[in-house]
Amino acid sequence: MIIIAERINGMFTNVKEAISGKNKEVIQELAKKQTDAGASYLDVNVGTAAADQEGTMQWLVETIQETCSTPLCLDSQKPAVIAAGLKVINAENGVILNSSPLNRKSDEEILDKYMEMAQNAGPKGSIIALTMDKNGVPQDIDTRVAIAAEIVQKAMEKGFDTQRLFIDPIVLPVKVPNAQVQPGNMLAAMDQIGMLCDPPPHMTIGLSNLSQGAVERSLINRVFLAIAVSHGLDSAIVDVLDGKLMDVLATAEMLMNKQLYSDSYLKVYASGSGG
Protein backbone atom coordinates (compact mmCIF):
# COMPACT_ATOMS: atom_id res chain seq x y z
CA MET A 1 0.00 0.00 0.00
CA ILE A 2 1.32 3.40 -0.97
CA ILE A 3 0.42 5.42 2.08
CA ILE A 4 0.28 9.19 1.69
CA ALA A 5 0.26 10.99 5.04
CA GLU A 6 -2.16 13.90 5.20
CA ARG A 7 -1.16 16.00 8.18
CA ILE A 8 1.10 18.64 6.60
CA ASN A 9 -1.83 20.66 5.37
CA GLY A 10 -2.52 24.31 6.04
CA MET A 11 -6.14 23.42 6.83
CA PHE A 12 -4.96 22.09 10.18
CA THR A 13 -4.62 24.81 12.79
CA ASN A 14 -1.14 23.91 14.02
CA VAL A 15 0.22 23.76 10.47
CA LYS A 16 -1.49 27.02 9.58
CA GLU A 17 0.13 28.71 12.58
CA ALA A 18 3.48 27.17 11.78
CA ILE A 19 3.28 28.53 8.23
CA SER A 20 2.37 32.06 9.28
CA GLY A 21 5.01 32.06 12.05
CA LYS A 22 7.64 30.30 9.88
CA ASN A 23 8.00 27.73 12.65
CA LYS A 24 10.03 24.92 11.10
CA GLU A 25 9.96 22.64 14.12
CA VAL A 26 6.23 21.89 13.92
CA ILE A 27 6.53 20.88 10.27
CA GLN A 28 9.68 18.81 10.73
CA GLU A 29 8.21 17.05 13.74
CA LEU A 30 5.12 16.13 11.70
CA ALA A 31 7.30 14.89 8.85
CA LYS A 32 9.28 12.65 11.17
CA LYS A 33 6.30 11.35 13.12
CA GLN A 34 4.37 10.48 9.97
CA THR A 35 7.41 8.79 8.43
CA ASP A 36 7.91 6.69 11.56
CA ALA A 37 4.24 5.74 11.48
CA GLY A 38 4.61 4.20 8.02
CA ALA A 39 4.09 6.99 5.47
CA SER A 40 5.38 6.21 1.96
CA TYR A 41 4.81 9.85 0.92
CA LEU A 42 4.11 13.04 2.83
CA ASP A 43 1.32 15.20 1.44
CA VAL A 44 2.19 18.90 1.39
CA ASN A 45 -0.70 21.35 1.12
CA VAL A 46 -0.27 25.04 1.86
CA GLY A 47 -3.95 25.51 2.67
CA THR A 48 -5.25 29.03 3.01
CA ALA A 49 -2.76 30.27 5.54
CA ALA A 50 -0.61 32.41 3.32
CA ALA A 51 -1.24 34.83 0.51
CA ASP A 52 1.93 33.69 -1.25
CA GLN A 53 1.07 30.06 -1.95
CA GLU A 54 4.05 29.43 -4.21
CA GLY A 55 6.55 30.77 -1.69
CA THR A 56 4.86 28.83 1.09
CA MET A 57 5.01 25.59 -0.89
CA GLN A 58 8.74 26.12 -1.39
CA TRP A 59 9.26 26.90 2.27
CA LEU A 60 7.39 23.71 3.28
CA VAL A 61 9.31 21.52 0.83
CA GLU A 62 12.66 22.91 1.94
CA THR A 63 11.75 22.71 5.61
CA ILE A 64 10.73 19.05 5.34
CA GLN A 65 13.71 18.03 3.24
CA GLU A 66 16.14 19.57 5.71
CA THR A 67 15.45 16.67 8.05
CA CYS A 68 13.62 13.99 6.14
CA SER A 69 14.07 12.13 2.84
CA THR A 70 10.56 10.67 2.62
CA PRO A 71 9.22 11.50 -0.85
CA LEU A 72 6.59 14.22 -1.05
CA CYS A 73 3.15 14.53 -2.55
CA LEU A 74 2.71 18.15 -3.65
CA ASP A 75 -0.94 18.96 -3.12
CA SER A 76 -2.48 21.89 -4.98
CA GLN A 77 -5.11 22.52 -7.60
CA LYS A 78 -2.91 25.29 -9.03
CA PRO A 79 -0.18 24.21 -11.47
CA ALA A 80 1.90 27.25 -10.53
CA VAL A 81 2.04 26.18 -6.88
CA ILE A 82 3.11 22.66 -7.85
CA ALA A 83 5.72 24.08 -10.24
CA ALA A 84 7.10 26.26 -7.46
CA GLY A 85 7.48 23.21 -5.20
CA LEU A 86 9.16 21.25 -7.97
CA LYS A 87 11.79 23.96 -8.35
CA VAL A 88 13.23 23.23 -4.91
CA ILE A 89 12.36 19.57 -4.41
CA ASN A 90 14.70 16.59 -4.36
CA ALA A 91 12.57 14.08 -6.26
CA GLU A 92 15.17 11.33 -6.35
CA ASN A 93 12.98 9.03 -4.25
CA GLY A 94 9.87 10.06 -6.15
CA VAL A 95 7.20 12.74 -6.07
CA ILE A 96 3.45 12.70 -6.60
CA LEU A 97 1.59 15.70 -8.00
CA ASN A 98 -1.82 15.91 -6.35
CA SER A 99 -4.06 16.50 -8.28
CA SER A 100 -5.68 17.31 -11.58
CA PRO A 101 -9.17 16.69 -13.01
CA LEU A 102 -9.55 15.47 -16.59
CA ASN A 103 -10.23 19.05 -17.67
CA ARG A 104 -11.60 22.32 -16.43
CA LYS A 105 -13.83 24.97 -17.97
CA SER A 106 -11.09 27.50 -17.32
CA ASP A 107 -8.29 25.18 -18.43
CA GLU A 108 -8.93 22.34 -20.87
CA GLU A 109 -5.27 21.30 -20.77
CA ILE A 110 -4.83 21.07 -17.03
CA LEU A 111 -4.15 17.32 -16.97
CA ASP A 112 -1.52 17.67 -19.71
CA LYS A 113 0.27 20.23 -17.58
CA TYR A 114 0.37 17.94 -14.56
CA MET A 115 1.60 15.00 -16.66
CA GLU A 116 4.34 17.13 -18.18
CA MET A 117 5.47 18.37 -14.80
CA ALA A 118 5.56 14.80 -13.50
CA GLN A 119 7.54 13.61 -16.53
CA ASN A 120 10.05 16.38 -16.01
CA ALA A 121 10.34 15.63 -12.28
CA GLY A 122 12.29 12.45 -13.02
CA PRO A 123 11.70 8.75 -13.54
CA LYS A 124 9.64 8.46 -10.38
CA GLY A 125 7.34 11.44 -10.90
CA SER A 126 3.66 10.48 -10.60
CA ILE A 127 0.32 12.23 -10.65
CA ILE A 128 -3.05 11.82 -9.02
CA ALA A 129 -5.87 12.38 -11.50
CA LEU A 130 -9.40 12.89 -10.22
CA THR A 131 -12.43 11.32 -11.87
CA MET A 132 -13.82 14.78 -12.37
CA ASP A 133 -14.16 17.04 -15.39
CA LYS A 134 -15.46 20.46 -16.36
CA ASN A 135 -18.96 19.40 -15.39
CA GLY A 136 -17.86 18.74 -11.83
CA VAL A 137 -17.78 15.61 -9.68
CA PRO A 138 -19.92 12.84 -11.16
CA GLN A 139 -22.42 11.22 -8.86
CA ASP A 140 -22.90 7.98 -10.75
CA ILE A 141 -20.72 4.98 -11.49
CA ASP A 142 -20.60 5.16 -15.28
CA THR A 143 -19.42 8.75 -15.55
CA ARG A 144 -16.64 8.09 -13.02
CA VAL A 145 -15.45 5.14 -15.06
CA ALA A 146 -15.77 7.05 -18.36
CA ILE A 147 -13.62 9.90 -17.03
CA ALA A 148 -11.06 7.44 -15.66
CA ALA A 149 -10.94 5.79 -19.09
CA GLU A 150 -10.26 9.14 -20.73
CA ILE A 151 -7.49 9.83 -18.24
CA VAL A 152 -5.85 6.45 -18.88
CA GLN A 153 -6.20 6.95 -22.63
CA LYS A 154 -4.61 10.39 -22.44
CA ALA A 155 -1.70 8.95 -20.44
CA MET A 156 -1.16 6.24 -23.04
CA GLU A 157 -1.32 8.73 -25.92
CA LYS A 158 1.22 10.95 -24.26
CA GLY A 159 3.50 8.04 -23.40
CA PHE A 160 2.96 8.61 -19.70
CA ASP A 161 3.54 5.29 -17.89
CA THR A 162 0.25 4.20 -16.33
CA GLN A 163 2.25 2.89 -13.38
CA ARG A 164 2.91 6.56 -12.58
CA LEU A 165 -0.78 7.35 -12.65
CA PHE A 166 -3.01 7.34 -9.57
CA ILE A 167 -6.75 7.55 -10.23
CA ASP A 168 -8.75 9.13 -7.42
CA PRO A 169 -12.46 8.30 -7.75
CA ILE A 170 -13.21 11.08 -5.22
CA VAL A 171 -14.60 10.32 -1.82
CA LEU A 172 -17.52 12.51 -0.77
CA PRO A 173 -18.65 13.04 2.82
CA VAL A 174 -21.19 10.42 3.80
CA LYS A 175 -22.95 12.85 6.12
CA VAL A 176 -24.54 14.87 3.36
CA PRO A 177 -28.19 14.48 2.34
CA ASN A 178 -28.57 11.73 -0.27
CA ALA A 179 -24.82 11.00 -0.28
CA GLN A 180 -24.98 7.57 1.29
CA VAL A 181 -25.10 5.89 -2.08
CA GLN A 182 -21.69 7.35 -2.98
CA PRO A 183 -19.32 4.98 -1.14
CA GLY A 184 -20.97 2.04 -2.88
CA ASN A 185 -20.80 3.80 -6.23
CA MET A 186 -17.13 4.47 -5.72
CA LEU A 187 -16.36 0.84 -5.03
CA ALA A 188 -18.30 -0.25 -8.11
CA ALA A 189 -16.35 2.31 -10.15
CA MET A 190 -13.05 1.04 -8.72
CA ASP A 191 -13.88 -2.50 -9.82
CA GLN A 192 -14.09 -1.24 -13.40
CA ILE A 193 -11.17 1.20 -13.25
CA GLY A 194 -8.99 -1.73 -12.26
CA MET A 195 -9.70 -3.24 -15.67
CA LEU A 196 -8.85 -0.20 -17.80
CA CYS A 197 -5.30 -1.31 -18.44
CA ASP A 198 -2.89 -4.05 -17.45
CA PRO A 199 -1.25 -3.57 -15.03
CA PRO A 200 -4.03 -1.33 -13.71
CA PRO A 201 -3.37 2.27 -12.73
CA HIS A 202 -2.88 2.90 -9.02
CA MET A 203 -6.02 3.91 -7.20
CA THR A 204 -5.97 6.31 -4.31
CA ILE A 205 -8.53 8.17 -2.20
CA GLY A 206 -8.52 11.08 0.20
CA LEU A 207 -10.01 8.94 2.91
CA SER A 208 -10.69 11.47 5.66
CA ASN A 209 -13.15 13.39 3.49
CA LEU A 210 -15.54 10.45 3.85
CA SER A 211 -16.20 11.12 7.52
CA GLN A 212 -16.24 14.93 7.30
CA GLY A 213 -18.61 16.24 9.98
CA ALA A 214 -19.51 12.78 11.29
CA VAL A 215 -19.15 11.71 14.92
CA GLU A 216 -17.45 8.33 14.44
CA ARG A 217 -14.78 9.65 12.12
CA SER A 218 -12.00 7.15 12.70
CA LEU A 219 -14.35 4.16 12.67
CA ILE A 220 -16.00 5.23 9.41
CA ASN A 221 -12.62 5.83 7.80
CA ARG A 222 -11.13 2.51 8.74
CA VAL A 223 -14.11 0.35 7.85
CA PHE A 224 -14.32 1.94 4.42
CA LEU A 225 -10.58 1.62 3.94
CA ALA A 226 -10.76 -2.13 4.62
CA ILE A 227 -13.58 -2.54 2.11
CA ALA A 228 -11.80 -0.43 -0.51
CA VAL A 229 -8.61 -2.49 -0.22
CA SER A 230 -10.67 -5.49 -1.27
CA HIS A 231 -11.74 -3.54 -4.39
CA GLY A 232 -8.20 -2.88 -5.55
CA LEU A 233 -7.32 0.31 -3.67
CA ASP A 234 -3.52 0.29 -3.43
CA SER A 235 -2.92 3.81 -2.13
CA ALA A 236 -4.67 6.24 0.18
CA ILE A 237 -4.19 9.67 1.67
CA VAL A 238 -4.78 9.02 5.35
CA ASP A 239 -4.01 10.05 8.89
CA VAL A 240 -1.07 7.69 9.51
CA LEU A 241 -0.97 8.82 13.13
CA ASP A 242 -4.31 7.03 13.67
CA GLY A 243 -2.91 3.73 15.00
CA LYS A 244 -6.20 1.86 14.77
CA LEU A 245 -6.57 2.85 11.14
CA MET A 246 -3.07 1.61 10.35
CA ASP A 247 -3.80 -1.71 12.09
CA VAL A 248 -6.95 -2.14 10.01
CA LEU A 249 -4.98 -1.36 6.87
CA ALA A 250 -2.29 -3.93 7.75
CA THR A 251 -4.96 -6.53 8.47
CA ALA A 252 -6.92 -5.81 5.29
CA GLU A 253 -3.76 -6.10 3.20
CA MET A 254 -2.79 -9.32 4.95
CA LEU A 255 -6.26 -10.79 4.38
CA MET A 256 -6.07 -9.84 0.70
CA ASN A 257 -2.70 -11.64 0.53
CA LYS A 258 -0.85 -8.42 -0.20
CA GLN A 259 1.59 -9.17 2.58
CA LEU A 260 2.69 -12.42 4.19
CA TYR A 261 1.14 -13.28 7.50
CA SER A 262 3.40 -13.48 10.53
CA ASP A 263 2.44 -13.24 14.21
CA SER A 264 4.02 -9.78 14.33
CA TYR A 265 2.47 -8.51 11.10
CA LEU A 266 1.04 -5.37 12.71
CA LYS A 267 4.39 -4.33 14.03
CA VAL A 268 6.31 -4.77 10.79
CA TYR A 269 3.58 -3.00 8.84
CA ALA A 270 3.84 0.09 11.01
CA SER A 271 7.61 0.07 10.59
CA GLY A 272 7.09 0.25 6.85
CA SER A 273 9.03 -2.92 6.17
CA GLY A 274 6.19 -5.41 6.00
CA GLY A 275 5.77 -5.34 2.26
Place this chain on the structure above:
Amino acid sequence: MTVPEVAESFTGSVNKVTLGATKEEGGTRSRTVTVGGACNVVYGGSVEQAGEKPVIAMDVLDIKPTDWPDVLAEPYKDVLDSPGEWAKKCVEEFGADLVCLKFDGIHPDKEDKDAAYAVAVTQEVLKAIGVPVVLWGCGNDDKDNQVMPKVSESAKGENCLIGTVAEDNYKALTAIALADGHKLITAAPLDINIAKQVNILVSDMGFPLERIITFQSTGALGYGIEYAYSIQERQRLAALGGDKMMAMPVICDVGYESWRAKEAKLADAPGWGDVGDRGPMWEATTAICLLQAGVDIIRMRHPRAVAVVKKFIEQLWNREA
Protein backbone atom coordinates in the same frame (compact mmCIF):
# COMPACT_ATOMS: atom_id res chain seq x y z
CA MET B 1 3.20 -11.19 -35.05
CA THR B 2 5.29 -9.14 -32.68
CA VAL B 3 6.19 -10.60 -29.34
CA PRO B 4 4.73 -8.37 -26.62
CA GLU B 5 7.08 -6.96 -24.05
CA VAL B 6 6.43 -8.74 -20.79
CA ALA B 7 9.09 -7.09 -18.67
CA GLU B 8 7.99 -6.89 -15.07
CA SER B 9 9.29 -4.28 -12.74
CA PHE B 10 9.55 -5.15 -9.09
CA THR B 11 10.05 -2.74 -6.23
CA GLY B 12 12.21 -5.03 -4.10
CA SER B 13 15.17 -7.33 -4.47
CA VAL B 14 16.97 -10.12 -2.63
CA ASN B 15 19.68 -8.83 -0.28
CA LYS B 16 23.30 -9.37 -1.21
CA VAL B 17 25.21 -11.15 1.52
CA THR B 18 28.97 -11.70 1.60
CA LEU B 19 30.45 -14.61 3.54
CA GLY B 20 34.02 -14.97 4.71
CA ALA B 21 36.62 -12.39 5.67
CA THR B 22 40.07 -12.07 4.16
CA LYS B 23 43.14 -10.97 6.09
CA GLU B 24 42.44 -7.32 5.24
CA GLU B 25 38.93 -7.77 6.62
CA GLY B 26 40.05 -9.30 9.88
CA GLY B 27 39.79 -12.98 8.98
CA THR B 28 41.97 -15.63 7.40
CA ARG B 29 39.93 -16.63 4.32
CA SER B 30 41.68 -16.57 0.96
CA ARG B 31 38.45 -15.42 -0.70
CA THR B 32 34.91 -14.33 0.04
CA VAL B 33 31.64 -15.45 -1.51
CA THR B 34 28.69 -13.16 -2.24
CA VAL B 35 25.18 -14.48 -2.79
CA GLY B 36 21.76 -12.93 -3.47
CA GLY B 37 20.98 -9.71 -5.28
CA ALA B 38 18.30 -11.04 -7.63
CA CYS B 39 15.72 -8.42 -8.61
CA ASN B 40 13.48 -10.59 -10.75
CA VAL B 41 11.92 -14.04 -10.71
CA VAL B 42 14.29 -16.93 -11.31
CA TYR B 43 15.50 -16.85 -14.93
CA GLY B 44 13.21 -13.88 -15.57
CA GLY B 45 14.30 -10.53 -16.95
CA SER B 46 17.79 -9.56 -17.95
CA VAL B 47 21.06 -11.24 -17.03
CA GLU B 48 21.90 -8.47 -14.58
CA GLN B 49 18.64 -9.03 -12.73
CA ALA B 50 19.57 -12.61 -11.91
CA GLY B 51 21.93 -11.47 -9.17
CA GLU B 52 24.89 -13.49 -7.95
CA LYS B 53 25.49 -17.05 -9.06
CA PRO B 54 24.16 -19.74 -6.71
CA VAL B 55 26.94 -21.54 -4.82
CA ILE B 56 27.52 -25.00 -3.42
CA ALA B 57 28.43 -25.64 0.19
CA MET B 58 29.79 -29.18 0.55
CA ASP B 59 29.08 -30.97 3.82
CA VAL B 60 31.87 -32.00 6.17
CA LEU B 61 30.86 -33.77 9.38
CA ASP B 62 32.66 -33.33 12.69
CA ILE B 63 32.65 -37.10 13.28
CA LYS B 64 32.98 -40.06 10.98
CA PRO B 65 29.51 -40.81 9.63
CA THR B 66 28.26 -44.31 10.42
CA ASP B 67 25.11 -44.33 8.34
CA TRP B 68 26.35 -43.15 4.95
CA PRO B 69 25.72 -45.57 2.10
CA ASP B 70 28.86 -46.93 0.43
CA VAL B 71 28.32 -44.94 -2.74
CA LEU B 72 28.40 -41.72 -0.76
CA ALA B 73 31.23 -42.67 1.61
CA GLU B 74 33.49 -44.01 -1.16
CA PRO B 75 34.85 -40.68 -2.51
CA TYR B 76 35.77 -39.64 1.03
CA LYS B 77 36.98 -42.99 2.37
CA ASP B 78 40.47 -41.75 3.29
CA VAL B 79 39.34 -38.57 5.03
CA LEU B 80 36.09 -39.40 6.82
CA ASP B 81 37.70 -39.25 10.24
CA SER B 82 39.69 -36.12 9.51
CA PRO B 83 37.43 -33.07 9.05
CA GLY B 84 40.32 -30.85 7.95
CA GLU B 85 41.48 -33.22 5.20
CA TRP B 86 37.87 -33.83 4.25
CA ALA B 87 37.23 -30.11 3.85
CA LYS B 88 40.40 -29.73 1.81
CA LYS B 89 39.31 -32.49 -0.52
CA CYS B 90 35.91 -30.83 -1.04
CA VAL B 91 37.53 -27.55 -2.01
CA GLU B 92 40.60 -28.69 -3.94
CA GLU B 93 39.27 -31.78 -5.72
CA PHE B 94 35.53 -31.19 -5.95
CA GLY B 95 35.41 -27.40 -6.29
CA ALA B 96 33.24 -26.54 -3.28
CA ASP B 97 32.48 -22.81 -3.08
CA LEU B 98 31.87 -23.12 0.64
CA VAL B 99 32.29 -25.84 3.24
CA CYS B 100 29.44 -26.58 5.62
CA LEU B 101 30.75 -28.01 8.86
CA LYS B 102 27.87 -30.00 10.31
CA PHE B 103 28.17 -30.80 14.01
CA ASP B 104 26.44 -34.19 14.04
CA GLY B 105 28.85 -35.44 16.68
CA ILE B 106 27.70 -33.10 19.44
CA HIS B 107 24.17 -34.53 19.37
CA PRO B 108 23.34 -36.33 22.67
CA ASP B 109 22.00 -39.31 20.70
CA LYS B 110 25.20 -39.61 18.67
CA GLU B 111 28.62 -39.08 20.22
CA ASP B 112 27.62 -36.25 22.56
CA LYS B 113 30.91 -34.44 21.94
CA ASP B 114 31.57 -31.35 24.03
CA ALA B 115 32.23 -27.75 23.06
CA ALA B 116 36.02 -28.16 23.27
CA TYR B 117 35.84 -30.87 20.63
CA ALA B 118 33.61 -28.77 18.37
CA VAL B 119 35.93 -25.79 18.71
CA ALA B 120 38.96 -27.93 17.84
CA VAL B 121 37.23 -29.27 14.71
CA THR B 122 36.23 -25.74 13.72
CA GLN B 123 39.82 -24.58 13.98
CA GLU B 124 41.06 -27.60 12.06
CA VAL B 125 38.69 -26.92 9.19
CA LEU B 126 39.34 -23.17 9.14
CA LYS B 127 43.08 -23.82 8.92
CA ALA B 128 42.76 -26.47 6.23
CA ILE B 129 40.85 -24.39 3.68
CA GLY B 130 40.56 -20.82 2.43
CA VAL B 131 36.89 -20.70 1.41
CA PRO B 132 34.21 -19.29 3.74
CA VAL B 133 32.68 -21.74 6.21
CA VAL B 134 29.13 -22.54 7.27
CA LEU B 135 28.79 -23.75 10.87
CA TRP B 136 25.65 -25.83 11.38
CA GLY B 137 24.46 -27.15 14.77
CA CYS B 138 23.14 -30.63 15.52
CA GLY B 139 19.47 -29.74 15.87
CA ASN B 140 19.19 -30.46 19.60
CA ASP B 141 18.32 -27.07 21.11
CA ASP B 142 19.95 -27.52 24.51
CA LYS B 143 23.15 -28.93 23.10
CA ASP B 144 23.37 -26.37 20.33
CA ASN B 145 22.90 -23.58 22.89
CA GLN B 146 25.80 -25.01 24.91
CA VAL B 147 28.17 -25.64 22.06
CA MET B 148 27.46 -23.28 19.16
CA PRO B 149 28.20 -20.03 21.04
CA LYS B 150 31.69 -21.43 21.77
CA VAL B 151 32.09 -22.41 18.13
CA SER B 152 31.00 -18.93 17.08
CA GLU B 153 33.48 -17.30 19.42
CA SER B 154 36.34 -19.46 18.17
CA ALA B 155 35.64 -18.36 14.59
CA LYS B 156 35.26 -14.69 15.45
CA GLY B 157 36.31 -12.40 12.62
CA GLU B 158 35.94 -15.09 9.94
CA ASN B 159 32.47 -13.87 8.90
CA CYS B 160 31.06 -17.40 8.89
CA LEU B 161 27.45 -18.35 8.28
CA ILE B 162 26.18 -19.89 11.51
CA GLY B 163 22.93 -21.57 12.45
CA THR B 164 20.32 -22.44 12.78
CA VAL B 165 17.94 -20.35 14.89
CA ALA B 166 14.22 -21.07 15.09
CA GLU B 167 11.07 -19.44 16.40
CA ASP B 168 11.34 -21.14 19.80
CA ASN B 169 15.13 -21.07 20.11
CA TYR B 170 16.91 -18.07 18.73
CA LYS B 171 18.22 -15.84 21.48
CA ALA B 172 21.51 -17.47 22.46
CA LEU B 173 22.94 -17.96 19.00
CA THR B 174 21.60 -14.68 17.62
CA ALA B 175 23.29 -12.71 20.38
CA ILE B 176 26.64 -14.42 19.94
CA ALA B 177 26.56 -14.31 16.14
CA LEU B 178 25.90 -10.58 16.39
CA ALA B 179 28.82 -10.11 18.75
CA ASP B 180 31.20 -12.26 16.72
CA GLY B 181 30.33 -10.68 13.39
CA HIS B 182 28.91 -13.77 11.71
CA LYS B 183 25.98 -14.16 9.33
CA LEU B 184 23.00 -16.06 10.70
CA ILE B 185 20.69 -18.78 9.37
CA THR B 186 17.04 -18.44 10.40
CA ALA B 187 15.12 -21.70 10.04
CA ALA B 188 11.46 -22.58 9.65
CA PRO B 189 9.71 -25.95 9.22
CA LEU B 190 8.36 -25.46 5.67
CA ASP B 191 6.14 -22.68 6.95
CA ILE B 192 6.57 -19.27 5.38
CA ASN B 193 4.62 -17.43 8.07
CA ILE B 194 6.92 -18.80 10.75
CA ALA B 195 9.91 -17.99 8.54
CA LYS B 196 8.87 -14.36 8.48
CA GLN B 197 8.23 -14.38 12.22
CA VAL B 198 11.72 -15.73 13.00
CA ASN B 199 13.23 -12.95 10.93
CA ILE B 200 11.18 -10.38 12.82
CA LEU B 201 12.18 -11.86 16.19
CA VAL B 202 15.85 -11.93 15.30
CA SER B 203 15.70 -8.40 13.93
CA ASP B 204 14.00 -7.27 17.17
CA MET B 205 17.17 -8.34 18.96
CA GLY B 206 19.07 -5.87 16.82
CA PHE B 207 20.40 -8.41 14.33
CA PRO B 208 20.56 -6.69 10.91
CA LEU B 209 18.27 -8.20 8.27
CA GLU B 210 21.08 -7.80 5.74
CA ARG B 211 23.13 -10.40 7.60
CA ILE B 212 20.53 -13.19 7.51
CA ILE B 213 20.23 -16.22 5.23
CA THR B 214 16.97 -18.16 5.50
CA PHE B 215 16.51 -21.91 5.62
CA GLN B 216 12.94 -22.97 4.89
CA SER B 217 13.73 -26.68 5.34
CA THR B 218 14.21 -28.92 2.35
CA GLY B 219 12.34 -31.86 0.93
CA ALA B 220 14.10 -34.15 -1.52
CA LEU B 221 12.77 -35.31 -4.84
CA GLY B 222 9.82 -37.56 -4.05
CA TYR B 223 9.84 -36.47 -0.42
CA GLY B 224 8.10 -33.14 -0.33
CA ILE B 225 10.20 -31.16 -2.77
CA GLU B 226 7.06 -29.43 -4.01
CA TYR B 227 6.51 -27.84 -0.58
CA ALA B 228 10.05 -26.53 -0.49
CA TYR B 229 9.75 -25.38 -4.08
CA SER B 230 6.57 -23.38 -3.60
CA ILE B 231 7.83 -21.79 -0.40
CA GLN B 232 11.07 -20.68 -2.04
CA GLU B 233 9.06 -19.28 -4.90
CA ARG B 234 6.75 -17.41 -2.55
CA GLN B 235 9.69 -16.03 -0.62
CA ARG B 236 11.27 -14.68 -3.80
CA LEU B 237 7.99 -13.01 -4.80
CA ALA B 238 7.64 -11.46 -1.34
CA ALA B 239 11.21 -10.13 -1.58
CA LEU B 240 10.52 -8.67 -5.03
CA GLY B 241 7.32 -7.13 -3.70
CA GLY B 242 9.34 -5.17 -1.17
CA ASP B 243 8.85 -7.30 1.96
CA LYS B 244 12.08 -6.57 3.79
CA MET B 245 11.42 -9.35 6.29
CA MET B 246 11.60 -11.87 3.44
CA ALA B 247 14.37 -10.39 1.30
CA MET B 248 17.12 -12.74 2.42
CA PRO B 249 19.10 -15.15 0.26
CA VAL B 250 18.20 -18.78 0.79
CA ILE B 251 20.11 -21.90 1.79
CA CYS B 252 18.80 -25.44 1.26
CA ASP B 253 20.01 -28.83 2.49
CA VAL B 254 19.97 -31.08 -0.55
CA GLY B 255 22.73 -33.52 0.46
CA TYR B 256 21.27 -34.84 3.67
CA GLU B 257 17.68 -34.93 2.40
CA SER B 258 18.48 -36.64 -0.90
CA TRP B 259 20.52 -39.41 0.69
CA ARG B 260 17.68 -40.22 3.08
CA ALA B 261 15.58 -41.32 0.11
CA LYS B 262 15.53 -45.09 -0.36
CA GLU B 263 15.65 -44.58 -4.10
CA ALA B 264 19.03 -42.93 -3.63
CA LYS B 265 20.67 -45.59 -1.51
CA LEU B 266 18.93 -48.96 -1.68
CA ALA B 267 21.47 -51.35 -3.23
CA ASP B 268 19.21 -54.36 -3.60
CA ALA B 269 16.69 -52.97 -6.07
CA PRO B 270 16.76 -54.68 -9.43
CA GLY B 271 15.04 -52.59 -12.07
CA TRP B 272 15.95 -49.28 -10.42
CA GLY B 273 19.28 -49.05 -12.19
CA ASP B 274 22.81 -48.99 -10.87
CA VAL B 275 22.97 -47.85 -7.25
CA GLY B 276 26.23 -46.10 -8.07
CA ASP B 277 24.38 -43.69 -10.35
CA ARG B 278 21.07 -43.45 -8.57
CA GLY B 279 22.19 -41.53 -5.48
CA PRO B 280 24.18 -38.84 -7.27
CA MET B 281 21.34 -38.45 -9.77
CA TRP B 282 18.79 -38.11 -6.98
CA GLU B 283 20.88 -35.45 -5.33
CA ALA B 284 21.62 -33.53 -8.55
CA THR B 285 17.98 -33.59 -9.63
CA THR B 286 16.82 -32.30 -6.26
CA ALA B 287 19.36 -29.48 -6.38
CA ILE B 288 18.54 -28.42 -9.92
CA CYS B 289 14.83 -28.43 -9.20
CA LEU B 290 15.33 -26.16 -6.19
CA LEU B 291 17.64 -23.88 -8.19
CA GLN B 292 14.66 -23.15 -10.38
CA ALA B 293 12.65 -22.07 -7.34
CA GLY B 294 15.35 -19.57 -6.39
CA VAL B 295 17.95 -20.80 -3.91
CA ASP B 296 21.32 -19.20 -3.34
CA ILE B 297 23.36 -21.72 -1.34
CA ILE B 298 22.97 -25.48 -1.81
CA ARG B 299 24.35 -27.91 0.75
CA MET B 300 25.48 -31.02 -1.11
CA ARG B 301 27.36 -34.27 -0.51
CA HIS B 302 28.29 -36.43 -3.49
CA PRO B 303 31.06 -35.06 -5.76
CA ARG B 304 29.41 -36.38 -8.92
CA ALA B 305 26.18 -34.59 -8.05
CA VAL B 306 28.19 -31.47 -7.26
CA ALA B 307 29.87 -31.64 -10.67
CA VAL B 308 26.52 -31.87 -12.48
CA VAL B 309 25.02 -28.97 -10.56
CA LYS B 310 28.11 -26.80 -10.97
CA LYS B 311 27.96 -27.34 -14.71
CA PHE B 312 24.27 -26.49 -14.75
CA ILE B 313 24.92 -23.25 -12.85
CA GLU B 314 27.87 -22.33 -15.07
CA GLN B 315 25.79 -22.78 -18.20
CA LEU B 316 22.84 -20.78 -17.00
CA TRP B 317 24.76 -17.98 -15.36
CA ASN B 318 27.30 -17.67 -18.14
CA ARG B 319 27.23 -13.92 -18.82
CA GLU B 320 29.08 -14.21 -22.11
CA ALA B 321 26.64 -16.63 -23.69
